[in-house]
Amino acid sequence: MDHDSYSDGYIRGILNTVKTIAMVGVSSNTSRPSYFAFKYLLERGYRMIPVNPSLAGQELLGQKAYARLADVPEPIDMVDIFRASQYAPAIVAEALALAPRPQVIWMQLGVRCDKAAHLAERNGLKVVMNRCPKIEYGRLSSEIAWMGVNTRTLTARRPRRLEGGIQRMALNRVTLAGGSTDAAMHAQSSEEAPDQTTRQDRP
């Protein structure tokens, strides 16, 4: 598939579906972008697993860290690669060796490796490259608009607040530019449906 641009529906579908994200290369340095993204996604309800040999055995924001993907003792839905592009093929190979396999390989803003993407896609995984899940979540939920950022989404439909906090918006927002994913439509059609992002039942 084309990796120069992604439809909002594709990205929203991924972020609406995955629950457990292993972040490879995450830093415990609180001023690093990987720490920002890890903390933000954790606060938005994702199960976050730090993967970094230098953090193995320690905790990052209360989450136990592992040296490599193979050490993680639970199923992983998405592998988020916070390493330089050259390391992507080896990380994808490690991901493909997991059982069960993850559904998504996500390479961070600035990381792109078409060879690794091709390998993952040949094995049925979805791939996103050169994007940040924090920014994409912020964009599709509209949270990032508070910072004046152009979300490139339009809607006349009321967005949803994420329960369990203030200034938190849910991903299930119906927008003109490609918001009609199955997950979003499902959430719209049933007020009682569990929130796909937080996996919390709505009050």
Added chain:
Amino acid sequence: MTDRTPGFATLAIHAGAQPDPTTGARATPIYQTTSFVFEDVDHAASLFGLQTFGNIYTRIGNPTNAVLEERVAALEGGTAGLAVASGHAAQVIVMHCLMRPGDEFIASKKLYGGSINQFNHAFKNFGWNVVWAEPDDIGTFERAVSPKTKAIFIESIANPGGVITDIAAVAQVAKTAGVPLIVDNTLATPYLCKPIEYGADIVVHSLTKFLGGHGNSIGGLIVDAGTFNWSREKRYPMLCEPRPEYHGIVLHETFGNFAFAIACRVLALRDIGPALSPFNAFLILTGIETLPLRIQRHCDNALAVAQWLAGHQKVAWVSYPGLPEDRYFKLARRYVPKGAGSVFTFGLKGGYDAGVKLVSSVKLFSHLANIGDTRSLIIHPASTTHRQLSDAQKIEAGAGPDVVRLAIGLEDKEDIIADLEQGLAA
């Protein structure tokens, strides 16, 4: 699988705005509050540390202002925006993020007079040194580049003379020099011209004029095109070096293609302080909803008035780039094909006295120093805004004794012309 890109009129109404998540209010609410409560200490820490998106204090950001920021960023085709208290404030904020004392920036000589004053006086006090270039001779920009150059500043349509700048040619100079191109797009608005499409890296606006459009609110806005690589030459420490204000965050690395807008907000607006009132943001947003309709009417009226003036026996010349005989007509066809804006100057054969007489005789035109109102406006610069200058200086500034500036409004063009006709006959 690509998403449909909405058109300009749709963006002018919808971009940035959505029904209020709590109340369902459809118009953008005016969040007239100084501050926003935190969920807990950790939430506060995340907000202050830029680790999460949200509102803290209206000097740094406000949800009403945020709608305006996204609206204008979307109309300009940029990645992010920042609303500030005035167009002048926007220029201070931008330059604060780019310049250090002793640095230089190159600016077109043909600019809004207020910008010329700001660059010549206030900015020099900060040690930000302007080097002037001639927009009709791109070579003057090339020759002005030095190792100290940090930016180039031009206007798409320059106020008041109707000068159209060859944005793409200046953008090429900026690219070669490795510095961002800043374009003041106040007079054109993104309806007539989108400077980012021609290579601008930063767009600034006085919202006070055509974007607000109703002469009721002062405001300014900065749009980040997301095009400039701030880390390439390590020349912009606000963007590419660890910031002590934020525990060592590197903004470009953290925020990617909207890092400049974030720097303007969290380093410049936070510390310098010219925040926009949410009430002004609301009024300006309401104005922007009708931008495409208004600007087309402004342009159509202005062309009709310019054509009529060009045929009047008491008029020596008309400087409007929408007229085929104008020296900027060709550039206007390229950069502002839908119309050349509604601000222009003309000269009276009767000189200074005739100018004073005209502004004293009109009844529909308002005699004042603004532009971009629904109402038609008139000013005789030599007896007002440029009064303190010598005749030579007035002529250099495009404000010679015979010059009258008009900002054509949205009234019926027949009434506008009739008022000028009786004013010139008086």
